[in-house]
Amino acid sequence: MLERLQREFGVTDINELKPGLTSLKVARDKTETLIRELRDREGYTHLNFMTVIDYIEDGIFTIVYMLHNYDNKDTLSIHVDIGRDGEDMVSIHHLWAQAWTYQRELREAYGIRFPGSPRLDEDFVLEGWDQIPPMRREFDTKKFSEERFGHREGRSSEEPREHMKVNLYPNRGGDEQ
Amino acid sequence: MIKSLSTEDTLENAGLTEEEQQLFCNARPKQYEPYPIKAVEDFANWARANSLWILAFGTGCGAIELRPLMTARFDANRFGVAGRPTPRQSSVFVIGGYASVKTLKRIIRSYEQMQGPKFVIALGICPVNGGMYFDSYNTINQFDMYLPVDLYITGCMPRPEVLVAGIVELQKKIKQGRCDGANRYIENFDWYKANQKKVIKNWDMPDYNW
Numbered sequence: 001m002l003e004r005l006q007r008e009f010g011v012t013d014i015n016e017l018k019p020g021l022t023s024l025k026v027a028r029d030k031t032e033t034l035i036r037e038l039r040d041r042e043g044y045t046h047l048n049f050m051t052v053i054d055y056i057e058d059g060i061f062t063i064v065y066m067l068h069n070y071d072n073k074d075t076l077s078i079h080v081d082i083g084r085d086g087e088d089m090v091s092i093h094h095l096w097a098q099a100w101t102y103q104r105e106l107r108e109a110y111g112i113r114f115p116g117s118p119r120l121d122e123d124f125v126l127e128g129w130d131q132i133p134p135m136r137r138e139f140d141t142k143k144f145s146e147e148r149f150g151h152r153e154g155r156s157s158e159e160p161r162e163h164m165k166v167n168l169y170p171n172r173g174g175d176e177q
Numbered sequence: 178m179i180k181s182l183s184t185e186d187t188l189e190n191a192g193l194t195e196e197e198q199q200l201f202c203n204a205r206p207k208q209y210e211p212y213p214i215k216a217v218e219d220f221a222n223w224a225r226a227n228s229l230w231i232l233a234f235g236t237g238c239g240a241i242e243l244r245p246l247m248t249a250r251f252d253a254n255r256f257g258v259a260g261r262p263t264p265r266q267s268s269v270f271v272i273g274g275y276a277s278v279k280t281l282k283r284i285i286r287s288y289e290q291m292q293g294p295k296f297v298i299a300l301g302i303c304p305v306n307g308g309m310y311f312d313s314y315n316t317i318n319q320f321d322m323y324l325p326v327d328l329y330i331t332g333c334m335p336r337p338e339v340l341v342a343g344i345v346e347l348q349k350k351i352k353q354g355r356c357d358g359a360n361r362y363i364e365n366f367d368w369y370k371a372n373q374k375k376v377i378k379n380w381d382m383p384d385y386n387w
Contacts, residue, residue, distance in 0.1 A: 123379075152319050
């Protein structure tokens with residue numbers, strides 16, 4: 001099957017992560033046809049989840065679709081790279097109705113647009129959010145939290161390594177035993 | 178439409194549309210005044226302390242501690258504690274751990290709908306200083322900036338034994354007449370409202386939910 005996918009859809013980077021879990025990469029424009037093919041022909045009828053990995057260093061979002069085949073207990077993890085800045089993604093809400101909830105969540109948390117997905121612009125968790133999407137890695141959540149929600153005096157935290165070195169093992173220096 | 182109150186006694190209700198403003202009461206809440214005779218007030222406090230009805234509103238992970246509290250092992254009915262389904266019938270609001278901004282809006286709404294006298298127990302470390310969510314973009318760090326707290330039970334997660342101890346402590350405080358959280362809320366109403374509106378950006382409910 002994987003050879004056929006390579007031939008027909010230009011699938012690359014096929015890795016068997018462990019028995020029963022394979023990851024592969026596909027171009028953005030082929031995503032919808034590939035997933036439809038897997039669902040209708042190959043028996044990957046279950047969408048476990050879809051999510052996003054933020055590779056800020058490379059300027060890309062990797063969208064991950066996890067599909068499961070109940071007949072041979074096989075899971076496919078399909079990775080699609082899109083640009084980080086305002087590039088939209090093909091919606092798959094017509095393949096699985098639950099996908100639009102994921103897409104709504106991804107729109108809110110990362111700002112990725114899925115044109116055509118129902119109720120995409122409704123608030124999901126963050127009602128009245130007025131900042132950049134909070135799960136993007138350039139968003140400084142600690143700074144925002146201190147500005148918006150305040151900071152109670154008296155809270156302090158210790159670096160565990162330093163704390164133990166000073167308080168528990170004062171006579172032992174560094175890493176040597 | 179009855180709007181006989183003078184302007185300083187009314188609330189703006191700016192978050193509502195004009196049509197909705199006609200539907201909601203815009204009077205300011207009033208402080209609770211104790212009975213003039215101290216013995217009567219003490220008797221009322223004794224009665225309040227022994228009929229604490231908890232609102233069935235689980236706001237965070239601490240809500241899971243309320244289930245064993247009510248069932249056979251810890252049996253909070255021994256202390257006159259019962260669960261109530263609606264804010265109108267309950268007198269104790271247990272903030273079960275962290276409160277996200279979205280939940281905080283519902284908490285405020287439910288709290289204001291509760292009939293006085295009402296008490297708030299903050300369960301866990303999260304309402305105190307944010308706990309493990311101190312840097313979260315969506316959970317508040319200091320709960321007492323938004324609603325008055327009568328009793329803190331700290332820990333992560335406090336077990337039902339601690340909650341029982343906290344309820345006993347709350348009963349002591351009520352009997353001594355020291356649980357004045359609801360009055361503090363009315364007294365500093367504008368301060369609390371300003372704090373609430375600072376974090377809740379889509380304020381589309383009345384300023385006080387009667």
